[in-house]
Amino acid sequence: MKGTLTEYIRLFPEPIAIVNSNGEILAINDGASLFWQQDAQELIGQSLAVLLQQSQDQVQAWLKLCQGNAQMLAAHFPIPQPETNHWVIEGIGINLDGEPAILTRIVPSFCHNQQLLAAQLQQLQAELARQVALVTELQQRQQTLEQERQQLQILAQRDPLTALGNRRFFDKALSRLWQEAQVQGHPLTLALIDIDDFKAYNDCYGHLAGDRVLQQVAHTLKAHVRSNDAIARYGGEEFTLVLACLSAETALQILNRMRNHVRELKILQSKAACHPYITVSGGLCFVPARNRATLTEIFAIADVALYQAKQAGRDRCVLLTWSPNAPSNP
Structure with missing residues (x-):
């Protein structure tokens, strides 16, 4: 004054x-x-x-x-x-x-x-x-502008269709959780989740119906995620999930619950699909505490696990544990 x-x-x-x-x-x-x-x-x-x-x-x-x-x-x-x-x-x-x-x-x-x-x-x-x-x-104007800036920042990291985080959000969240795991010495699990035969569903019922399926599946998956985990729509019909501080068995149980609840939605699939209802498959890479893994290796192992789940008939989850000699992409 x-x-x-x-x-x-x-x-x-x-x-x-x-x-x-x-x-x-x-x-x-x-x-x-x-x-x-x-x-x-x-x-x-x-x-x-x-x-x-x-x-x-x-x-x-x-x-x-x-x-x-x-x-x-x-x-x-x-x-x-x-x-x-x-x-x-x-x-x-x-x-x-x-x-x-x-x-x-x-x-x-x-x-x-x-x-x-x-x-x-x-x-x-x-x-x-x-x-x-x-x-x-x-x-007051500066405060309003700051609030708008923060809102735009949130929107820039959110998938508009499913309201989950987008790939930008997930990359930042994964990097943060990975650093915390390295510093604090706790295990981490990366999961890739894919809607089975989604192209067949879109071809049969149309893309608007496909969008509704994406929203329903996203809502079901998110219901099982804790506040300290990260879930996102990674692109198309694929979702990504990071579970922190859990054993391999617990992480697999969570993914199987997600998978079962998606099936229980009983969304009719195309006759060209493997199953009568919409299902998902999951590939998990469990990373033990105190490791020398890289994020590139973790993604590659999770992708291999997802490929194995698809090859084994879909509507299932496969978990692989990181090791220096873990399998790479097929």
């Missing part, structure tokens, strides 16, 4: 200064600088008693009187000048950043009246209030 008040006392032609309760000048405008015939920076910190050629006790008593009067002119001092004594200094108490201060102005003695100072102070306060309102509005 001090900086704002300093800016706006410069708008006034009269010599105006702000002093603290000890009479030391905190801020001053160009009019006061011209009046005292000193540079503004040289006047900052100077004692008002010295400038007025009055005793410190007299000025201190006047300042206390000003502090106790926040509405009307408190008192005035004549200002000694080389050729005239027709100037007076007026003061009024204000609050500056929670600290008491005094707003002073220098006027010809014939202009010395309470109404004039009150009107000009009211003008100053109105202008300050307007500026505070502008700053508040700017802060």
Whole structure:
């Protein structure tokens, strides 16, 4: 607030200064600088008693009187000048950043009246209030822009059809979970899940029906995911899942529950498909704690596991464990 008040006392032609309760000048405008015939920076910190050629006790008593009067002119001092004594200094108490201060102005003695100072102070306060309102509005706009930026960031990582994370989201989540697993020393499981014979379903029922299937399957899969796991639509009819801090047996159980619940949706499949209802197959790569695996190797092993599940008749899950000699893509 001090900086704002300093800016706006410069708008006034009269010599105006702000002093603290000890009479030391905190801020001053160009009019006061011209009046005292000193540079503004040289006047900052100077004692008002010295400038007025009055005793410190007299000025201190006047300042206390000003502090106790926040509405009307408190008192005035004549200002000694080389050729005239027709100037007076007026003061009024204000609050500056929670600290008491005094707003002073220098006027010809014939202009010395309470109404004039009150009107000009009211003008100053109105202008300050307007500026505070502008700053508040700017802060609100900045907050709104930040919220919109965050929302756009979320949308940029979300698949619009299924509301799951997209590939960008999953790549970031996998990298984060992988780093945590390496640092904390816990196992990790990467799963690739694919809707069986999805092309046959689309060919039979159309792409709109296929979109509804993707949404239903995504909803079913997500219902089994914990808050510290990550699931995403990786592309087409393929989904990806990372399960942290679970044994290989538990991870496989979760994938099989997902698979069973998708089948229990009883979405009729095309007659050209292997099964009468929509099913999914899953390939899992279990990575033990304290390993030397790479993400490229993990994906390759999960892809091999998914291929084996498809070759074995679909509607099943296959789990492979990472090892230095794990199988690569067929």
